[in-house]
Amino acid sequence: MISRLAxxxxxxxxxxxxxxxxAYDVGRGLAERGIELVYGAGGAxxxxxxxxxxxxxGGRVYGVIPRFMVEREWGRVEGDxxxxxxxxxxxxxxxALMADRAEAFLALPGGLGTLEELFEVWTWQTLLLHGKPVGLFNVGGFWDPLVELMHRIADAxxxxxxxxxxxxxxDDLDDVLERLSR
Structure with a gap:
């Protein structure tokens, strides 16, 4: 089983x-399994x-945040x-720091930043810059259109x-974590 998940x-x-x-349940699930959360340190x-x-x-959180976000008070306050x-x-x-620390990557629903991070680590994986698994937590089929698009890109x-x-x-945390651990 992985011990650090971005x-x-x-x-x-x-x-x-x-x-x-x-999102909350995934966090609780990571803590219960002793998996450290590696994430962008956002508090909202x-x-x-x-x-x-x-x-x-009662788990471990490793947040990485750029200085400009701290100055805008966008991050989670350390102290817990x-x-x-x-x-x-x-x-x-x-x-780069998140990618280095993590043993695997998982995208939950999000916007442009989430997609950008996902595509970067997935591209790095396809270029053999790392061998770490990449996944999508597909709550309510949120990622279905993206998966369909990627198959269309492959078909083309x-x-x-x-x-x-x-x-x-x-969309089952146990299943996803097991497959990310292979």
């Missing part, structure tokens, strides 16, 4: 309460909910037991179907 997800709550609940939205779930479950926050100079530094010959099929997709 989670990419929204800095907003979104409109569907099920997504908010799922789904980011805040997943980290709060880990904290409430098990929370470590690292301040870096740029978004590039943030992603712009990527291999094997790369799409290697993406771990599911």
């Amino acid at each position: 989670v990419f997800l929204g800095s907003r709550d979104g409109k569907d309460p099920a997504l908010r609940d799922a 939205g789904l980011m805040g909910r997943v980290s709060q779930g880990v904290i409430d479950g 037991a098990g929370v470590q926050t690292v301040v870096v100079e740029s978004m590039h530094d943030r992603k 010959g712009f990527m291999d179907h094997e790369k799409v099929d290697a993406l771990v997709v599911g």
